[in-house]
Amino acid sequence: MIVRIDDKDKGFGTKDEYFVILNRGCRKSDFIRAARVVAGSYAEELMERIYDCLVTYAVDIREEYQKYYSDEYPDLETFLYWKYDVDRATIAEIMENLKAGDFLGYGSVYSGGDYVIGQFTISDTGLKMVNRVFDKLQEADGEDQN
């Protein structure tokens, strides 16, 4: 799932920043499969660009915390609060959805340089679409586990 951090009431973040929660085993091909697009099509290319925009260039927050900050901050929540200036409600939302094996990424949708896809991905409409793909991914994960 994508958690956008541009809430003006919270007073932090900019319009292009987000957190992404994804099963660490999920590859670009899984993401594309969940989107039910045809191989070699424009829609497939679109999903590749969205995946790159959200995942490929995102900072691995868990790795960053473990490698460089675990002495300084007692847990991930505290790290997010002080290092990333994330409010308590958003941290709670992230922690509620974050499972042990998940990747927690942080980034700007413009990091990869695809401005057009970045702008759409972080829009209300684009985000709804992307989170529908993440829902399908979760359904597929659930089916695999059963």
Next chain:
Amino acid sequence: MVKIRTDFVTNSSSTSFILITDGDLEKMDFFNLVGITEESPLSPVFEALLDCLRAKMVSVSEYYEWRHAQSNDLETLVKEKFPGVEQKLVEAREKGRKVFVGDLSSEENEIESFFCCDSFELENEKIYFNALRCRW
């Protein structure tokens, strides 16, 4: 006092498109062209694009009647607006296919704005859709 904008500075854009079809622009033909299935999480977005195209496309002759009332050399006009597509226009006429043109705007909504700013040319056996002429 000076105002400093820290976000991206944007202006409006528009993209001219040309669509060649065997008949009316049918939903499943369009979905096949872009490569999605009906159960795809992307389908509401492409359905909205389809609605937008249907609302904005006009027959090529009608389009040029509005804009170039003095000229009736359609191929030259198409060549100017969609370079490289004139041969497709000739073939389409020979085969009795329908040719539509229109403009997408970045000012309408998020979906139209995205497809307006993206650049693509798609073709299958039923539809040719060219939206390469983007003016940022």
